[in-house]
Amino acid sequence: MKMKLELFLVVMAVVCAAGKPTSKAAAGRNKLLLISFDGFRWDYDQDVDTPNLDQMVKDGVKAKYITPPMLTMTSPSHFTTITGRWVEDHEVVHNMMFDDKTNLKLPHKLTLKKSAWWNKRVLPLWITAQNQGLKTASFHFPGGGANYSGQVVDRVLFEEFDHPDDNETEWRQNIDKVLSWFSEEDFHFVALYYGEPDNVGHAKGPDHPDRKKIIAQIDRTMGYLREAITRFNLNDSLNVILTSDHGMTTVKKRPQVDEVIINKYMDLLKLTSFEILDYGGFGILTPKTGKEQEVFDALSKVPNVTVYKKNEFPESFHLAKSERLPPIVVVADLGFNLNSRFIVYVNKGDHGYHNGEMDMKTIFRAFGPDFKKNFLSEPFDSIHIYPLMCKLLQIEPAPHNGSLSVTENMLLGPEGPAGTEKPGSGGSQGASLSVALLLCMLLFMSDVL
Template sequence: MSHPAALLAVAVALAALLAPGAGVPVGRQGSRHKLLLVSFDGFRWNYDQDVDTPNLDAMALDGVKARYMTPPFVTMTSPCHFTLVTGKYIENHGVVHNMFYNTSSKLKLPYHATLGVQRWWDNGSVPIWITAQRQVTLRAGSFFFPGGNVTYQGTAVTLSRKEGILHNYKDEAEWRANVDTVMRWFTQDGLDLVTLYFGEPDSTGHKFGPESPQRKAMVQQVDRTVGYLRDSIRRSGLERSLNLIITSDHGMTTVHKKAGDLVEFHKFPNFTFKDIEFELLDYGPNGMLLPKEGQLEKVYEVLKDAHPKLHVYKKEDFPKSFHYANHPRITPLLMYSDPGYVIHGRVNVQFNNGEHGFDNTDLDMKTIFRAVGPSFQRGLEVEPFESVHVYELLCKLLRIVPEANDGDPRALLPMLTPEDEGGPSTPSTTTHSGSAPLAGGCPALMTGLLVAAVLLAKVA
């Protein structure tokens, strides 16, 4: 080899050694731990304050606790869960409701049926299961988690379970069996990421109300399950290699069922359903209307001041802070009611004692966040944050490159140990204004070495 060529080769080799992630495939820098994300549906942020919850308390002492977490609007199960696994506000991921609906065919499907409608979920956004499987051939699982039982761009999650329409949410023995299954997924099937969903305390909160003794008893059942889960992690030998996050989708508030000022469309003066082409009402405190051609202004003028507890907007005027209305699935008129008030359409058919779906700034809609594991600090309580940031945290824990999203990759870094917070990472492709740093290393030094090599080759 000639002298100039040798100099160039040495410089290039040094630059390659100093390059970020040199010789390491994308997402494989440093050690990677397994990750279990658990959601207990409808667990309001303060449900642990009027009930003894020793296992959740122990988890907070051993790891990280948020004062509370703010879900996206609209505070419904499927939209909020999809925000957790995509990092997108609801108007950007498109799962805008628990129900599939089509304004042309007038088809509306209930929650459980919608869980299996691929085109409702697979509409441009790719959840973390698919990203993990594609980037570094990780293996992912979804156990009852909303959105985990359909394919995305032709790809399905490695392992999944879907709840049945008559599923009994309250069966504690089944909860433990489900935990056992997830542990086998990790230890025997080699999964790296699992999302696990429980339908409580949401179901009990709906039926009996968030202040009821039944809800308090269900929170104790949740806490026992958290204890069983952590014990299972220890028994499976995963305590030092698995990060556990326990959270929820939204909170719950008491419905004013006997109020003298119920929100009842069928009693509004000058309003008639004859002017409406498509309606999605009678689903908690939210509603959508597609007026017939030429009737938009008339219907809006009738409804905008029809009830002091009802807030009706044209789609383009809906509050931008909600990050909700700017999606093709949203109808020209949409609305929500004040906390405690649900929307009744043609007849009164809503009889829940507890409800969600309200303004996400209302304290009763806030939910929980706990995290423990080798990547998390111990005994740390953090200030409230939006659930849209959780996705970036999940990607960092798995050391994969996030899809474009609305979260801030820096928002939840203080939760992590110094090694995980500042250690090897991957580039972010977030859509927010702030940009994440590239994965470790010294790009300026690398560039300088390459330039020096070229100059040495020229002068030698």
Template sequence: MKLCSQYSGVPLDRYSTKGQQKLLLISFDGFRWDYDRDVETPNLDRMATDGVKAKYVTPPFLTITSPTHFTLLTGRYIENHGVIHNMWFNIKTGEKQPYYATQFKNEWWDNGSLPIWITAQRQGLRAGSLHFPGTQSTYQGESQTVKDVEPRFYDYKNETKWRENVDKVMDTWFGEMDLDFVSLYFGEPDSTGHKYGPDSHERREVVKQVDRTVGYIRSSVERNGLSDTLNIIITADHGMSNVYRNGLVNEITLSKIPGFSFNDIAFHLVDFGPAGMLLPKTGMLDKVYNALKGAHPHLHVFKKEEMPERLHFAKNNRILPIILFSDPGYVINGFFPVQFHAGEHGFDNDEMDMKPFFRAVGPAFQKNLEVGPFETVNIYPLMCHILGIKPEPNDGHLDATKHMLVSATEEDSQDINSNIFVGLAAVAGFLVVVFIVLVSLNASKKETNYRGSDKSAPPRGKDETHQTAF
């Protein structure tokens, strides 16, 4: 996969804000693009008026927490940054570690891609991270200036804790320590969406909590005197979709599919939502693939090399030989159903239910601007541009987001002024040419008239002289 330069012809130092503007990246896990439509969200609405709102953004596939968050931090598709799942696993021993334990598996995160924390610090800035996936790890031996990893069994819904975390970031990290970049993570509304479903009353209530927190964050900006320097980007890793069961659908259970047997499988990652991966035993790849392909109308089965290019989920050694994902409403069960969530994510990133929201506000951003959708892989080059740092190789493009920036209007103004100058110069040049032509014609006419009058005048005498009056 060719990694693209995100600047696309824009000089690195043009409109650079290095040392002048700060940035806070916030993720509200599982906040779907339309969650503000059935809830009163005055603070998010005000943020859109004061800044930029995207219709929605598209996360990378696989649409689960750790991989999509690491895309935000690196600007790389999942197959390129290598954090391919929420779970660390070892195909030789069969060991799997859950989400929280995987946060402490350094080799899972530190495998060649540098998150923006480290890139910023290598270029003279100071960075911090609170609870963001990947925070615990070091990268090429380096860590953030300051970091905070949530404790085990953390209550992601506790609003009092949310405000304490905001105070730590705003008052201490930005205020006292003068950090330049901070990433801040909240585990909701994801947990509530899983438990009760995205259409539930409980989900709507937690969206109200998110909105209150956004208001608290923005008031903290003013309280700490950061209004002229701090930019805020708020987004999410993925959306959420309803899961149907209890006789409403024909559930996907691999063990019930004719011709398929887990005896042919050396290692598997299923029973974790609507996506999974299989490692068949030696010589069993085609047998497993042929048994599953077309076995259920809502199950998509691909050999690794056959994955659609648009998904960018194939070209990594960690990705297993067979990849499965289901249509919205369905999850993939292994031996028997063990998943009982009312809501799930992990579906195709083209599905609208998987799209997150996006808001941005601050001195770098235009006001009252709504923009069309874009991929979350493009948020990384945007952040680097705001911070004035040179990014690592990535898959994003600044062209996808630079129209949100005040610098874009400045550039347009410069272009307009330049065009006006060129236009005026052209008009002036034309008028000069017209003037020269008219003068020439007039002179020619006078010369013609003069010569014509000589023919009728009497000849002068040889002695005729002219005197000048004094």
């Protein structure tokens, strides 16, 4: 009887152990690669043969489109993706670092290394993940190179000021480098940035054949990524999100239209102390003391633009609480560019317009062991990508404005497709439990018999 009791205790220990789900952290959680192709408009792949992007949709999930935040510019939008915060909260309110009191203006790529511009109020995903024991990296991604109150991203690569963005061989080398970080150095999260198709969209316009060529190059690169994931043995452990920061529209130019020149309607030198206007569809001004209403009234008469006082922004902009934005903001109608004193603008395509415009919408694709297959999502705001990434990395998110409820229907449940067990979800535990219970029954039946 004593032997039976000891056997019973052993079996019950097996039962208890089998009933406990295995910790994903202990078993090795899945990793995440976030890829952003700057300026990839939501419909850019619809007039180009893209077999690899099409296969990604079959193997994963696709949103019809996503809406970037106001402002539809590179740095503000990317920082919303990586923080889950509206622009008024993270305060990266322009691609340029500026100070309207000192007239400081730094171009975009120099701004990328200025911690004072990025480290204002919130922590990006890299730092939040590192604080919970994960290794993270930024490969040219906006915001990755800053120091956040003494904390830096584990590994950062900067894009040089004059770096060419369209070298396909280098694109592939970047993928190999990133995947080696995952497979050989156990990185958990990497954000990888590419500067196209934004550059060709600006230089040639979204309807130019060269834009179609760069989309085909992106498609080939995604095919290479899929092959490389297999080569690095990451198919079962790496989730991939492909997205962008904004769309692109064709710039309307003379002789078809009269381009916007603000100084025709007001004396900028006399009435303002600071402005950034020669920068696409979005402009900011600081009136001189006592000239606020005069500036607003003058701008209100400018055709093809809408002028806002900062404290009267529509709530949907999520900009009114910003401390950095100057008092006056001007948004051009789609396709019109803002010029200050004379026409200096040469771009044939641009962004920075109202995020409700379809030309400003962008893409979302994802695949990997945690995503459903062949799933089409309704459109959503890019701010909701952040809680999805936290869910995939199994970390506690920092305070954010997004909601997991918007995107969690993209993910597999406890069971995988067609009712099969998702790896690590407990199928073997259930089998062990059944065996242990059967052993208990046999032990007690032998006593009875």
